[in-house]
Amino acid sequence: MLLDLSQFAILFAAGILGGILNSIAGGGSFITFPALLFAGVPPITANATNTFAACAGYISGTYAFRREIVKDRANLTKIIVLSLFGGLSGSFLLIKVSEQQFVSAVPWLLLVATLLFLFGDKINHYLKKMSSHAKLGVVISLLLSLFLVGVGVFGGSLMQGLASLV
Numbered sequence: 001m002l003l004d005l006s007q008f009a010i011l012f013a014a015g016i017l018g019g020i021l022n023s024i025a026g027g028g029s030f031i032t033f034p035a036l037l038f039a040g041v042p043p044i045t046a047n048a049t050n051t052f053a054a055c056a057g058y059i060s061g062t063y064a065f066r067r068e069i070v071k072d073r074a075n076l077t078k079i080i081v082l083s084l085f086g087g088l089s090g091s092f093l094l095i096k097v098s099e100q101q102f103v104s105a106v107p108w109l110l111l112v113a114t115l116l117f118l119f120g121d122k123i124n125h126y127l128k129k130m131s132s133h134a135k136l137g138v139v140i141s142l143l144l145s146l147f148l149v150g151v152g153v154f155g156g157s158l159m160q161g162l163a164s165l166v
Helices: 005-024 029-038 043-053 056-064 066-071 073-094 097-129 134-154 155-166
Strands: none
Touching: 005 029, 005 056, 029 043, 029 066, 029 097, 043 056, 043 097, 066 073, 073 134, 097 134, 134 155
């Protein structure tokens, strides 16, 4: 697929702005994903490309937060397993759904992502407060585990994007 100069300029600007937004607060995909669609990239491919492009940021973010990650070493294996399960599930779903099914799900996925972006800190604070109650601790832990699997499913296109490169 050849890009004309205006498409290249839009993708370049979206990449820069999306990278800046990701480094400050996250959410750069709200800029880069629509830009890829505008350039004519099919939706599933745009999603995989967008997720793969953010990998360097995820890796550098993991390195930057390595001390915080080590503090929660007891939960690290559980987090990795749940994330991989969700990511593999999301990758499988992305490969199996049609473009039309994916396109009809995108507005809902963006709505959920927007709500989490806006209210994530409040939700996190509330769940931490609720988990201090002995009776609710197990329920909250289960909900957080399910949420982590859901986030993995949402980001599962990363693995599909990697697989398409091989």
